[in-house]
Amino acid sequence: MGYHETYSPNGWKWLGFVSAVWVQAISGNNYTFSNYSDAIKTLMNLTQLELNNLSVAKDIGKAFGLLAGLASDRLPTPVILLIGAIEGLIGYGVQWLVVSQKIQPLPYWQMCIFLCMGGNSTTWMNTAVLVTCIRNFRRNRGPVSGILKGYVGLSTAIFTDICSALFSDNPAKFLIMLSVIPFAVCLTAVFFLRETPQSVSVAAEKEEARYFAIFNVVAVVVAFYLLVYDFIGSTNQVFSLVFVIILLVLLASPLAAPVYSFYKSWRLVRFEPDVERREPLLEQEANATAERNEVINDEPPVAVEEAGVVEKSRPAIGEDHTIFEAMRTWDFWLLFVSFLCGVGTGLAVMNNMAQIGLALGHADVSIFVSLISIWGFFGRISSGSVSEYFLK
Template identity: 80%
Template sequence: MGIRESHTFSAWKWLGFVSAVWVQTISGNNYTFSNYSDAIKTLMNLTQLQLNNLSVAKDVGKAFGLLAGLASDRLPTPVILLIGAIEGLIGYGAQWLVVSQKIHPLPYWQMCIFMCLGGNSTTWMNTAVLVTCIRNFRRNRGPVSGILKGYVGLSTAIFTDLCSALFSDDPARFLVMLAVIPFAVCLVAILFLREIPQSTSVAAEKEEARYFAIFNIVAVVVAVYLLTYDLIGSTNQVFSLVFAVILLILLASPLAVPIYAFVKSWRLVGFEADMERQQPLLKEETTSPPAETKEIITEVAAAASADDATVLVEKTKPVIGEEHTIMEAMQTWDFWVLFTSFLCGVGTGMAVINNMAQIGLALGHADVSIFISLTSIWGFFGRIISGSVSEYFLKSIFHVH
């Protein structure tokens, strides 16, 4: 592989990572239920228990994320993204029709199905993005997962603040955003997100570390920017429009990394051409070994292969940092520690997030969007820090590369 080809592959890999970041930026819609739950409760005349069961149906959709995981080894990334995009369009589109009163309220069981579809859609997006990017950046799994999951945390704040700035927290328009924007972003990501062979050179690893530092800085800037807007609040329509434009620019700014990588690869075209011109025009002909020597080599190789066939090589179990099958993962303590942590920890967090609107209203707050956004932002910091810290311990203690 030539110098230009290797850098071109690197540029496409970073372009895919940027599209993955965008997908994660819009795939946190599972955490936005509180933004429109009160509207659904009022229109469908639900009790608090029935509303809670609707949120459970949404979370049950995430439980079917196992299907996306199994499909990731059998289906290409674009297909997985497309499945998630279509599910989200149908699930949140149906909820928009109800909240906007375009149709009469659906039967309760049908709403549960559409809530489940909307919840399951993000599992396909997350799986496609995480699996592909971790395979593309095997030496930086921690930063990759931290950045991508961090943007999922920011997703709720991004949707909430944009809706607050542009649509005055209108729940119907908020659901339009949840249905249309993820669908459009996934269609864009389908064009660029691919598995690309990674470079094994030390220079490439250092370059990846520098680029990931840039992504981390941009993510923190976005989080601080959202936090500042939440604390200041919207003063007028012009201020809100300026906030939205700057936010979109910040979200687009990671494109600078693949653009720089492409420019770098183009500059190397001339260098590689000069290297080729310096090669001698005539090369000495290599003498082929005599026929007798060839026969001896063939016989020795055949004997060696016959001996190797009798040796049974026992497959070693994968270690931390290597890919595991589901059965291999279930045979490790690490899997069950993670399973227990998610079972006990994630459920309690989702219960609070799903009922944030009702908690805020009960405490006398008419607008609870700021609480939803702040929860999202602090969740982002926890995700991105945990990704970097975990990678540090993997490399320094377990020596995983």
């Protein structure tokens, strides 16, 4: 193994990860229903029960995320991203047409369908991003999932605060943001998010860990920046514009990782072409051993023939499972019940936050939606790092 592969991280892999971060930063629109639910309720003259059923239709869209999971084994990542982008453009685009009164309010059952499409769109984005990045960084799956899911939590605050700063929480403009921005970001990610060969050297693994530490720091800075804005609020138009510009710069800052990686690779090729010959022998042997171990660990379960019967060994935790293999494990059902109880209650609160706030006398509930998003981010990103520490 040469020096370039051992010490220089794959720039394209990091560029793909940055694009994945951006996709996640705009794919939490399922949690923003409270920001425009009151407008839909007023325009369609709905009761509270009917509005709740609309939010249920939106959440049912996420239940069809199983389709995205099955498709991830058969379709390339760009196709999965495009499906989510187009579905979100249609689902939230129609809601924008209704709320902005470009068209007459649709029949109730049709609105349920379009809310379901909007809810389902994010499952395609999340699946494409998580599956691809976890395959690209198998040795750092905890930080990868923590960072990516953390940005999903932040996305609600990002959308809410940008809309508050630029459009004074206008629900119609908020919906056009939900339909157009994810579509544009996914179209960009299509060109960069790919599965790449694994780096198996010890040096590459350590360098990945350093990069992920930087990504964590950037994410925490973004979270605190949004938190400060929520407490300060928008004082004038110039302040709001400056806030949005700084936020966009912070979201773009992870690009420094692939840029540095490309520069490092170019510098090694340009100025140190013979560095491979100077690599220490012991390090070569260590890297070769790591490669052999990785190959052994990544081999699929072999068939065991005993007494004339051929059986396939069950994959271990951390290895790839089919959906049917996963459903035969206790771990799957433990996660299923945990998500059903934990995520379900959280969605119930988020969906009704507007009505809760109005009932308590708050005319603007966007700050509560944003705060829940930010605190959810801290739980998501810390869980990834903690799980990697104890389970790696």
